[in-house]
Amino acid sequence: MSKPPVALPASTLLNRLLARTRLRQLQVLVRAAELGSIQRAAHEVGLSQAAATKAVGELERLVEVRLLERHARGVRPTAVGHDLLPLLRGMLGALHGCAEALGAHSQRGGELLRIGAITGAVTALLTRALPSFADRHQGVHVELTEATPEVLYAGFADGRLDALLVRRPAIAAVGSRFEPLYDDRALVCCGPDHPLARRREVRLPQLLNEEWLLPPLGSLMREAFERLFEPFGRAPARTRLTTRSLPLVLLSLRDRRVLAMAPASNVDRFVEAGLLHALPVDSLHALPPVGMLLPEMGAKGAALNLLETLLRQRAE
Incomplete structure (x- = not known):
């Protein structure tokens, strides 16, 4: 009988995310969950479908949990992925705010x-x-x-x-x-x-x-x-x-x-x-x-x- 997966402490996950997460991975994950398609998400962010699939897979392996559920017509967020979406949108929105502030100050x-x-x-x-x-x-x-x-x-x-x-x-x-x-x-x-x-x-x-x-x-x-x-x-x-x-x-x-x-x-x-x-x-x-x-x-x-x-x- 296989052993149940060991729950990772939040501190461990935080250190992993800070050290190894790329913003493009988060962007692909959010858009794939919203559009229901990795292919459409890849096209929107300017990646190949293979690169977008790899980005999501790397992120899932990093946190050791499935974030998107694959089905015949595309993808949908898992329960964990659904809970993460508002937080990830907030992070990406804050990044847009940083860009706006930098753009204003560059003038x-x-x-x-x-x-x-x-x-x-x-x-x-x-x-x-x-x-x-x-x-x-x-x-x-x-x-x-x-x-x-x-x-x-x-x-x-x-x-x-x-x-x-x-x-x-x-x-x-x-x-x-x-x-x-x-x-x-x-x-x-x-x-x-x-x-x-x-x-x-x-x-x-x-x-x-x-x-x-x-x-x-x-x-x-x-x-x-x-x-x-x-x-x-x-x-x-x-x-x-x-x-x-x-x-x-x-x-x-x-x-x-x-x-x-x-x-x-x-x-x-x-x-x-x-x-x-x-x-x-x-x-x-x-x-x-x-x-x-x-x-x-x-x-x-x-x-x-x-x-x-x-x-x-x-x-x-």
């Missing part, structure tokens, strides 16, 4: 400014402010990440983002401060051809009879939606689609008889352009203000100071 006087922002801050403020900032400060390279607050806070906490444009947090993280830029409010929106768009007054009971496109559970606008209808003891009908994607919300409201609740900062521009209609609904709650989450005083660079000043001017 004369170059500085990399990594900004994270929620969708409302992008549409309401950054689309107007960042192009002019780039024109005025050509030695600064701005890298903008648009994501959910949870993703942005994680990036700020581990240093991948220099500053955030988010709503006021309940508690600011240690080593950070929040500077408000503008107030925001909730809107009930529909397409311009929706029957309610012709009403001068819309009461809450009327909205109970409409179908709604909702954001995910736990999101700010989902909580606002639930508070709005809580006094009635029931909620309106909802679509079978749940999303916080702004393009998808815009298209759904345009093409279907549905309603959606959205921050004014997300949709004001589309209302002004006639692509959406904001219903005249009372009892809508104010939202936490949007502002900049910054490192504590003295912990930021000149470029971040310049951007904060410009955003304050544009938000007034």
Whole structure:
């Protein structure tokens, strides 16, 4: 009877990975798992299929565990490989960040400014402010990440983002401060051809009879939606689609008889352009203000100071 494999200590695996792993091996592994094919992964990273197969095999022998399962139509990650994928993506993403920083500093006087922002801050403020900032400060390279607050806070906490444009947090993280830029409010929106768009007054009971496109559970606008209808003891009908994607919300409201609740900062521009209609609904709650989450005083660079000043001017 064969003996079961001996589990390797994490310290041993770490030393092996540091000494013998090549970044190309990790890249091939991630892309093969994502594409379901070593051949396609090899083509994407510029290797032959044989070289890509060898790279994955060397990595598997190094850690003494199978990371990809081969089958008739390609490959899929094993349970271990599946668990490793988010970590490996993070490592490769950090390497991209290093390249961006080096590229910015290789320019004369170059500085990399990594900004994270929620969708409302992008549409309401950054689309107007960042192009002019780039024109005025050509030695600064701005890298903008648009994501959910949870993703942005994680990036700020581990240093991948220099500053955030988010709503006021309940508690600011240690080593950070929040500077408000503008107030925001909730809107009930529909397409311009929706029957309610012709009403001068819309009461809450009327909205109970409409179908709604909702954001995910736990999101700010989902909580606002639930508070709005809580006094009635029931909620309106909802679509079978749940999303916080702004393009998808815009298209759904345009093409279907549905309603959606959205921050004014997300949709004001589309209302002004006639692509959406904001219903005249009372009892809508104010939202936490949007502002900049910054490192504590003295912990930021000149470029971040310049951007904060410009955003304050544009938000007034």
